[in-house]
Amino acid sequence: MAAPTRAKKRLGDHLARLRDSAGRSLAQTAKELKTSDSTISRYESGHVLPNWASVAALCASYDASDEDRDTAARLWENASDEPRRACAYPQARPRRSARSSAPSSKPTRCAPFSRWSCPA
Numbered sequence: 001m002a003a004p005t006r007a008k009k010r011l012g013d014h015l016a017r018l019r020d021s022a023g024r025s026l027a028q029t030a031k032e033l034k035t036s037d038s039t040i041s042r043y044e045s046g047h048v049l050p051n052w053a054s055v056a057a058l059c060a061s062y063d064a065s066d067e068d069r070d071t072a073a074r075l076w077e078n079a080s081d082e083p084r085r086a087c088a089y090p091q092a093r094p095r096r097s098a099r100s101s102a103p104s105s106k107p108t109r110c111a112p113f114s115r116w117s118c119p120a
Helices: 006-022 026-033 037-045 052-061 066-081
Strands: none
Touching (some): 006 052, 026 037, 026 052, 037 052, 052 066
8 A cells, every 4th residue: 555645645534524524434434436535535544646537526525615626726736746666675786685796586675557567
């Protein structure tokens, strides 16, 4: 799972505040939008950046004010403009086995692009 960024976290916090002020639970919101409560939770925690249609649907579901919708739009634009995080190991090299000086066959771990290899 991708790590939350500051911009995604700010958007998620805003969406959580809107949900709380509407008096809705994660389950109620998920049922209305025909998604899972874990999806809504990932949006609110900043682990996943929702697409704009999802943000607009959440705002409509919460009967958000124009000011709150504008804030959500600004926060979403900031989060979507944020550059992707670079490889966690920018100079990744194959691991060396403890028994030999030859590189092991298992690639060095990188994030967030893939589980076991850096992007080319």
